[in-house]
Amino acid sequence: MVITTGGYKSLPFFKQTEIIHDFTVAFVKLYINLKSRTSDQMEQAARSGKQNISEGYLQKSLEDRIKLLGVARGSLKELLNDYLDFLRQRNLLLWDLNDQKAKIYLLSPESAANAMICLINQTNRLLDTRLRWTEEKFVREGGFRENLFKKRLAYRNQT
Template sequence: MASLLRPSGDYRSLLSYRKAEQIYDLTSYFCKTYLLSRDRTVDQMIQAARSGKQNIAEGKEAGLVSMETEIKLTNVARASFDELLADYEDFLRVRGGRVGEGFP
């Protein structure tokens, strides 16, 4: 009997999810190393990294029933990573660095 649901796939095997995990881990390390723990940016950056990762996972699971929901959640993940990128660029800018150069 044919299933009405799309074929299941483990979101953990997705390259995008594995990269998102790395972004989350590196962002956590970065925040602990280079920012003050009381800085609101720390919470925002970690939340953006987490949101990106979790929305990929949630989108993949939701995609078993609705491709539209999967696409929407994937776009939310992308927006979260765009927000995170802007935070990293702000960090460099206020410290006199430029993208691709590193920081002092």
């Protein structure tokens, strides 16, 4: 996977986390008691998924990039579990991963939660691919500090 010149905003999984964040804010207002802890937790998990991708992308260190992409992945998993809990606690059906019903997502709380579950699962797969690629790059090329140390040694050997 090659990092595009458009920055993190051009990454498909970042674009999806923007949608997830915006949708979750709307979903919470419509279907979750705003005074409940779940309301804040869902919004924060959605925000964290998005923000940690942007922060991770800007890191020079592959180690830090891997760490922040992992935090984003963890936040999305937390959010996914909140949507799954929402369906289970209300005895609503969980759709298959790519169910066509997701296209009519705002007509009911069941369809809204299922649409987000589909999108979060798809985004998590994209993030997993990027994480594997970044980890492989780290193994091949080393980390930021390791490469700086090599440059420092090369400089010292020249003088």
